[in-house]
Amino acid sequence: MTIVAMATPAQAQKKSAGADPGPVFEGMLQCRTITDDSARLACFDRQVAAFADAQKTGEVIVAERKVVEQARESAFGLAVGESTLLRGPDGEPLKSLSSKITGLRPLPGSGRLSITLENGSRWEQTDPPSYIFSPKPGQMLVIDRGAMGGYRAKIEGRTGFTRVRRVE
Template sequence: MSQAAPAPAAPVLQRMLDCRRLQDGAARLACFDREAATVDAAQQSREIVVLDRDTAERGARAVETERRRFEPFEGVIAGARQQPNGRWVLRLEDGTQWVQADSETVRREPRAGQTVAVRPAAMGSYFANIDGQRAIRVRPLN
């Protein structure tokens, strides 16, 4: 399986990376110092934003959860666990987690591979139909 080529660097960052090509040590250091200051200023002004992969993925999941706030969606359960209070925590394949917010009994235990249909409900909660069962009230965990 081949990996996709990395995205091109922002021009302000690429100029700093290009400093590595200079053979003269003093010129290379001066280039790095100058371009690092430019990168720092660009980051401070939010012209560029530098994130590690985990932070970017968490942000993408948060955006996806926010997008879902007002529209119904379907997902697939990747895992489910029951809390000591009897309420279920559902982890979907997209990485989001939903916790049961009511005390309704789930007739058939949720398990990986089942579909779940989620739609907005009142007061910031949602209804979830797990594998076609009667809806339970849930709220997002992440």
């Protein structure tokens, strides 16, 4: 399980997500150092109650790693995807996404494409149409970060890419 504690902006700048468990969880960890059994149990009872209260109010979020990974993929390409909360164990944002194309639609008047992926995200082609990039539903699309903050899409196993932007 991954336990993510909310940090102040200053803490978030100093440490990557997951590096600092936060004061509520840290209190539970401190209970382990108490040698007297009844005092240690009383400490754990107090700290677990504080942890449960913090979870109930949203101050602390508890999620399995799988759920966090799904959220990272779902947010890829959106401004929220840069959040420290959705960074990986290495503190880095997601660098690429691979998902099956479930829908293609031409954008009116431009010949560019609107691409819907299996994960529900929708991307729009920003480069002019090209024979190099001719996706079909069912193919795997790999989207990665391009130069200067943009995104590039390519059909898995083929050369050539097109620039895209996340719209939904």
